Amino acid sequence: MSAFTYRDGVLCAESVPLEEIAEAVGTPAYVYSSAEVEGAYHDFAEALAGLPATICYAVKANGNLALIGTLGRLGAGADVVSEGELRRALAAGIPADKIVFAGVGKTAEELAFALDCDILQFNVESLPELELLNRIALEKGRQAPVALRINPDVDAGTHAHISTGRADHKFGIDIDLAPAIFARAHDLAGISLQGIAVHIGSQLLDLAPFRAAFARSAALYQELRAEGFPLRRLDLGGGLGIVYRGEERPDLRAYAGIVREATAGLDAELIFEPGRLLVGNAGVLLTRVIYLKEGASRRYAIVDAAMNDLIRPMLYEAWHEILPAREAAPGADPLPVDVVGPICETTDTFARGRFLPPLAAGALLTICSAGAYSAVMSSSYNARLPAPEVLVRGDRFAVVRPRPDHEALISQDRMPDWIEGESPRRSMRSGVT
Numbered sequence: 001m002s003a004f005t006y007r008d009g010v011l012c013a014e015s016v017p018l019e020e021i022a023e024a025v026g027t028p029a030y031v032y033s034s035a036e037v038e039g040a041y042h043d044f045a046e047a048l049a050g051l052p053a054t055i056c057y058a059v060k061a062n063g064n065l066a067l068i069g070t071l072g073r074l075g076a077g078a079d080v081v082s083e084g085e086l087r088r089a090l091a092a093g094i095p096a097d098k099i100v101f102a103g104v105g106k107t108a109e110e111l112a113f114a115l116d117c118d119i120l121q122f123n124v125e126s127l128p129e130l131e132l133l134n135r136i137a138l139e140k141g142r143q144a145p146v147a148l149r150i151n152p153d154v155d156a157g158t159h160a161h162i163s164t165g166r167a168d169h170k171f172g173i174d175i176d177l178a179p180a181i182f183a184r185a186h187d188l189a190g191i192s193l194q195g196i197a198v199h200i201g202s203q204l205l206d207l208a209p210f211r212a213a214f215a216r217s218a219a220l221y222q223e224l225r226a227e228g229f230p231l232r233r234l235d236l237g238g239g240l241g242i243v244y245r246g247e248e249r250p251d252l253r254a255y256a257g258i259v260r261e262a263t264a265g266l267d268a269e270l271i272f273e274p275g276r277l278l279v280g281n282a283g284v285l286l287t288r289v290i291y292l293k294e295g296a297s298r299r300y301a302i303v304d305a306a307m308n309d310l311i312r313p314m315l316y317e318a319w320h321e322i323l324p325a326r327e328a329a330p331g332a333d334p335l336p337v338d339v340v341g342p343i344c345e346t347t348d349t350f351a352r353g354r355f356l357p358p359l360a361a362g363a364l365l366t367i368c369s370a371g372a373y374s375a376v377m378s379s380s381y382n383a384r385l386p387a388p389e390v391l392v393r394g395d396r397f398a399v400v401r402p403r404p405d406h407e408a409l410i411s412q413d414r415m416p417d418w419i420e421g422e423s424p425r426r427s428m429r430s431g432v433t
């Protein structure tokens with residue numbers, strides 16, 4: 001069930017008409033539904049019921065404090081990939097002992113900060129990272145809780161840009177090298193070896209790659225335990241896909257069944273790191289048509305959102321459903337239109353030849369499934385103001401990130417003194433000519 005439905009011909013987020021939000025905050029704007037986020041979390045938690053599982057929301061999917069906080073209230077932990085995300089998770093109220101720190105390139109400063117925070121676990125991805133973390137922990141007279149992220153050499157069967165689990169990807173420690181590195185980790189006094197982590201990619205719709213990756217991870221876990229390594233935790237990552245274009249939603253019970261099968265008898269605590277699954281279908285991007293342009297061969301709807309607001313179509317060739325905020329009059333035949341942004345890049349295109357009801361300038365459109373990897377990837381390219389973010393709950397909504405003003409954006413930059421120092425002379429000169 002979606003929280004975004006037409007009521008009396010008007011598209012609503014829960015009970016709030018999107019047109020009302022667009023009028024209040026302007027466009028483009030992101031709108032999220034609390035109910036959808038909570039529903040996604042409950043569905044996942046329910047499927048895993050009975051397993052010793054901690055669900056650590058992958059903050060990189062959407063780092064807005066209000067969304068992290070919504071999930072935190074339900075009991076979620078966090079999976080973070082930078083000091084900034086760690087600080088966000090803490091600021092949103094996630095307890096440090098429910099936070100795992102992932103990523104191939106954690107810096108010394110980030111490792112030290114996370115150690116000071118007493119997080120649950122570092123998911124270490126290489127030997128040099130392990131050795132650095134060991135040194136930092138020893139300097140602090142501490143032990144760092146570590147899971148080694150292995151690369152199980154499994155093809156996730158998803159888009160190449162969001163696949164992470166094959167041997168030729170930069171992520172994790174090759175499964176064949178893992179036993180030697182576990183032995184090394186075991187010898188390091190600053191490292192407390194806790195377990196194995198695996199994450200093979202994102203937007204997986206087929207469960208077979210999970211089955212393969214979990215089986216390999218579990219076999220390694222068993223082998224290492226038999227050799228006497230004191231492992232206690234298996235982190236099975238994220239990656240479950242969502243609906244963008246009528247795909248069949250992965251069956252969470254079947255996923256949980258695969259987990260149960262792979263981990264039966266392991267006596268391991270489990271961690272899951274879903275990101276997209278929890279927030280992807282909970283967000284939309286609102287945008288208004290600025291111009292309708294009739295080309296010789298194509299029609300364009302030039303909208304006020306652009307690739308700086310939502311880059312997924314350009315980066316991953318992603319398909320996003322586009323719905324008019326007001327339902328088309330009966331009998332209005334859909335026409336093919338290219339929905340494009342105002343940026344001077346041909347790739348600034350949300351959809352080509354999309355069949356939409358006849359549009360007029362000013363029409364409000366809704367770009368769907370934009371809760372994950374959307375606002376977080378935005379930029380101010382073309383000196384465009386980042387879109388605000390709004391969270392709906394029932395019949396209420398709150399701006400959870402306002403649109404900055406131009407002054408705020410411009411004042412991020414500084415003139416070096418050699419330009420500032422010259423400016424009076426320059427203005428004098430220009431005054432003379």
Ligand SMILES: *Cc1c(COP(=O)(O)O)cnc(C)c1O
Nearest residue numbers: 058199202238239273274275276
């Ligand atoms: C990105 C990422 C996730 C979340 O992936 P989703 O596809 O959004 O569930 C989880 N774990 C790690 C290590 C990641 O890099």
